[in-house]
Amino acid sequence: MYTFLNDKFLPATDATLGVNDLAIQRGYGIFDFFKTVGDKPIFLDDHLDRFFHSASRMRLDPGKTRDELTAILAELRELNRIPDSGVRITLTGGISTDSITPGRPNLVITQFNMPAPGKACPPPIRLISYPHQRQLPDVKTIDYLMAIYLQPHIRDRGASDVLYQRDGIVTECPRCNFFLVTALGTLVTPNRNILNGVTRKHILTLAADAGIPLEERDVHLDELATAREAFITSTSRHIVPVSHVDDIPIGVAHPVATTLTSKLHHLVNAGN
Amino acid sequence: MYTFLNDKFLPATDATLGVNDLAIQRGYGIFDFFKTVGDKPIFLDDHLDRFFHSASRMRLDPGKTRDELTAILAELRELNRIPDSGVRITLTGGISTDSITPGRPNLVITQFNMPAPGKACPPPIRLISYPHQRQLPDVKTIDYLMAIYLQPHIRDRGASDVLYQRDGIVTECPRCNFFLVTALGTLVTPNRNILNGVTRKHILTLAADAGIPLEERDVHLDELATAREAFITSTSRHIVPVSHVDDIPIGVAHPVATTLTSKLHHLVNAGN
Numbered sequence: 001m002y003t004f005l006n007d008k009f010l011p012a013t014d015a016t017l018g019v020n021d022l023a024i025q026r027g028y029g030i031f032d033f034f035k036t037v038g039d040k041p042i043f044l045d046d047h048l049d050r051f052f053h054s055a056s057r058m059r060l061d062p063g064k065t066r067d068e069l070t071a072i073l074a075e076l077r078e079l080n081r082i083p084d085s086g087v088r089i090t091l092t093g094g095i096s097t098d099s100i101t102p103g104r105p106n107l108v109i110t111q112f113n114m115p116a117p118g119k120a121c122p123p124p125i126r127l128i129s130y131p132h133q134r135q136l137p138d139v140k141t142i143d144y145l146m147a148i149y150l151q152p153h154i155r156d157r158g159a160s161d162v163l164y165q166r167d168g169i170v171t172e173c174p175r176c177n178f179f180l181v182t183a184l185g186t187l188v189t190p191n192r193n194i195l196n197g198v199t200r201k202h203i204l205t206l207a208a209d210a211g212i213p214l215e216e217r218d219v220h221l222d223e224l225a226t227a228r229e230a231f232i233t234s235t236s237r238h239i240v241p242v243s244h245v246d247d248i249p250i251g252v253a254h255p256v257a258t259t260l261t262s263k264l265h266h267l268v269n270a271g272n
Numbered sequence: 273m274y275t276f277l278n279d280k281f282l283p284a285t286d287a288t289l290g291v292n293d294l295a296i297q298r299g300y301g302i303f304d305f306f307k308t309v310g311d312k313p314i315f316l317d318d319h320l321d322r323f324f325h326s327a328s329r330m331r332l333d334p335g336k337t338r339d340e341l342t343a344i345l346a347e348l349r350e351l352n353r354i355p356d357s358g359v360r361i362t363l364t365g366g367i368s369t370d371s372i373t374p375g376r377p378n379l380v381i382t383q384f385n386m387p388a389p390g391k392a393c394p395p396p397i398r399l400i401s402y403p404h405q406r407q408l409p410d411v412k413t414i415d416y417l418m419a420i421y422l423q424p425h426i427r428d429r430g431a432s433d434v435l436y437q438r439d440g441i442v443t444e445c446p447r448c449n450f451f452l453v454t455a456l457g458t459l460v461t462p463n464r465n466i467l468n469g470v471t472r473k474h475i476l477t478l479a480a481d482a483g484i485p486l487e488e489r490d491v492h493l494d495e496l497a498t499a500r501e502a503f504i505t506s507t508s509r510h511i512v513p514v515s516h517v518d519d520i521p522i523g524v525a526h527p528v529a530t531t532l533t534s535k536l537h538h539l540v541n542a543g544n
Contacts, residue, residue: 016288017296019380026416027299100420108291135417144298145407145415146373
């Protein structure tokens with residue numbers, strides 16, 4: 001397996017960063033992550049848009065144009081030949097001379113085997129809610145401190161993931177966006193203080209095309225009790241239905257999640 | 273210059289971590305930082321206490337006992353021979369197999385030249401306030417995302433550092449604790465949602481010994497207008513007086529900061 005580092009393709013195990021990189025010293029860096037299905041990058045334009053947006057917001061210069069980065073990604077896929085994979089593009093703060101000012105960013109691109117999501121919804125999962133707001137939520141930073149810190153707490157509660165909320169307003173899971181279907185059948189998802197998920201964006205388009213009523217707005221914790229359905233979305237998992245948030249049961253059937261999973265699978269596999 | 277990495281002393285430039293370390297992928301790691309003055313580690317016990325506390329809170333196993341770590345630190349000082357230095361002990365999340373579960377932590381110890389703080393107070397600085405609360409404030413995590421992100425904003429406002437507040441309650445600067453002296457002469461410092469600074473601890477003892485009235489409690493932003501004096505404290509800078517927070521001028525003379533700087537200098541240099 002090869003990894004790209006700044007200007008070279010290296011065997012993955014040789015790809016290292018100096019211990020004074022600001023990612024290691026100060027948790028300062030951004031990334032993006034897309035999948036390939038049947039060797040085809042999925043929604044690459046969206047992921048590159050967001051990667052350059054994150055880099056710009058954190059004042060990190062990727063050192064490559066969009067075309068150069070696209071060519072590097074193609075060459076990496078050619079070297080690794082993993083049809084169904086995840087590709088992670090990371091940009092770090094680089095070596096700082098004063099441990100607070102970013103240096104020249106390090107660009108790291110890794111690829112690894114990742115099975116493509118299927119045509120059918122996976123079984124529903126339980127979430128717990130937790131009061132937290134990600135820093136710079138519109139930026140895909142490397143900050144997953146709370147996500148990792150909370151893992152034992154999530155497991156102890158018999159749940160699979162955590163749903164962040166602040167002052168009773170739900171935002172997102174650490175690596176997924178959150179949707180619910182109201183009692184009246186409207187698909188609702190938060191639209192502020194969240195990461196703008198690429199899967200979220202395509203779900204919204206697919207739902208609109210299917211004539212499902214949509215609202216992008218604040219979602220309150222107390223709306224969960226009357227929700228007909230809830231699910232989370234991400235690049236690696238597409239759509240995962242939610243059976244409970246804390247001790248609140250949410251729906252039993254997941255018709256909207258099922259419909260959208262099928263449509264998303266079709267979109268992702270179009271042309272394969 | 274040598275760096276210690278897990279079980280070896282390496283030339284500093286050879287000390288690297290794999291790009292899949294959770295510090296780089298997920299900003300997951302802790303550290304501590306102490307100084308040596310005249311080759312003597314300052315307040316080492318306090319820093320080791322806090323290092324092991326941080327590691328435990330983040331469920332990262334340092335892989336060394338306190339005695340082993342102390343011996344490694346002594347050997348590193350012996351190899352590097354930098355009388356006045358900063359020593360940083362970092363413990364990262366290690367290589368994760370699923371990019372969310374910590375692996376075997378990497379232990380990194382770096383040493384670098386750092387002039388010892390002087391007998392006299394440095395010139396006062398300006399702070400700006402900013403609404404932010406550090407995650408897991410009692411843990412010295414590597415999360416300095418907002419601190420770095422805000423640097424241009426701080427400079428644009430003609431300030432040197434940022435004072436975090438939430439809902440009008442002041443906590444700390446990214447790398448310093450905050451103190452003020454009220455109009456009645458009481459030394460006040462926040463006691464919750466902060467990092468328990470080692471310099472802060474010794475300042476409190478020195479102030480108590482000097483008969484200065486003390487309060488550890490919430491500090492409100494609106495107390496700044498009537499404060500007689502304010503200062504920030506840290507391992508690398510000891511005490512730095514504050515002339516303004518935002519546009520609020522605070523005192524002109526800094527008698528308490530001056531007295532405590534002198535006492536702290538004496539304590540740090542005792543026996544040299």
